[in-house]
Amino acid sequence: MKTLLQLNTSLFSEQGQSTRLAQRFVEIWRTLNSENSVIVRDLAKDPAPHLTAERFQAFLAPAEERSTEQQAVVAYSDGLIDELRRADVIVLGLPMYNFGVPSTLKAYFDHVARVDVTFRYAENGPVGLLADKPVYVLATRGGAYRGTSKDTQTLYVQDFFNFLGISDIRFVYAEGLNLGPERQHASLAEAEAQIGRLAA
Numbered sequence: 001m002k003t004l005l006q007l008n009t010s011l012f013s014e015q016g017q018s019t020r021l022a023q024r025f026v027e028i029w030r031t032l033n034s035e036n037s038v039i040v041r042d043l044a045k046d047p048a049p050h051l052t053a054e055r056f057q058a059f060l061a062p063a064e065e066r067s068t069e070q071q072a073v074v075a076y077s078d079g080l081i082d083e084l085r086r087a088d089v090i091v092l093g094l095p096m097y098n099f100g101v102p103s104t105l106k107a108y109f110d111h112v113a114r115v116d117v118t119f120r121y122a123e124n125g126p127v128g129l130l131a132d133k134p135v136y137v138l139a140t141r142g143g144a145y146r147g148t149s150k151d152t153q154t155l156y157v158q159d160f161f162n163f164l165g166i167s168d169i170r171f172v173y174a175e176g177l178n179l180g181p182e183r184q185h186a187s188l189a190e191a192e193a194q195i196g197r198l199a200a
């Protein structure tokens with residue numbers, strides 16, 4: 001039994017272009033893995049809260065000293081981390097919003113980066129504690145920034161997963177989606193073709 005975690009971060013949930021590409025990947029993956037389980041986490045419908053000092057303190061408090069409120073904060077974070085652990089494959093729909101990743105993804109990242117749970121500090125720097133697994137990122141953008149300094153997403157997402165111990169990150173880009181119907185059509189078609197190759 002293989003498990004796939006689908007992280008949707010589009011404001012538009014199922015209607016988002018990034019979600020549709022993620023969905024395309026998942027459909028192909030399902031047909032190739034008859035014994036499968038798909039966990040869908042939609043961060044627009046069910047956003048992680050912003051990290052606050054109180055929430056962060058809950059992560060740091062020793063388990064036996066946590067208040068009931070702190071226990072709930074940690075249980076929520078543990079649930080998200082458990083999904084990451086259970087997954088053999090992660091699929092991330094990633095639109096660009098205002099030159100960055102959706103703020104819901106940042107809030108999610110803030111709840112899964114936990115010292116001594118998903119990473120630890122060692123003599124030579126931090127070490128990720130999650131098992132490596134492929135992450136497929138379906139990146140959709142109105143403009144075209146790939147390979148330029150305006151692509152603030154690729155390195156960030158790569159670095160974040162690397163930090164947790166996940167190094168196998170593969171991107172599919174659909175760019176120029178707001179640059180006219182022809183460009184949009186060509187870009188989505190190319191992304192879908194690439195997804196077909198990758199998912200197989």
Ligand SMILES: Cc1cc2nc3c(=O)[nH]c(=O)nc-3n(C[C@H](O)[C@H](O)[C@H](O)COP(=O)(O)O)c2cc1C
Nearest residue numbers: 010016017018019095096097098099140141142143
């Ligand atoms: C609030 C908002 C901000 C956006 N900011 C950018 C941006 O900074 N750069 C860009 O190329 N496209 C931008 N876009 C366009 C989206 O990246 C593009 O439409 C993408 O396909 C959206 O993916 P989604 O449908 O999965 O949400 C923005 C769209 C929205 C709704």
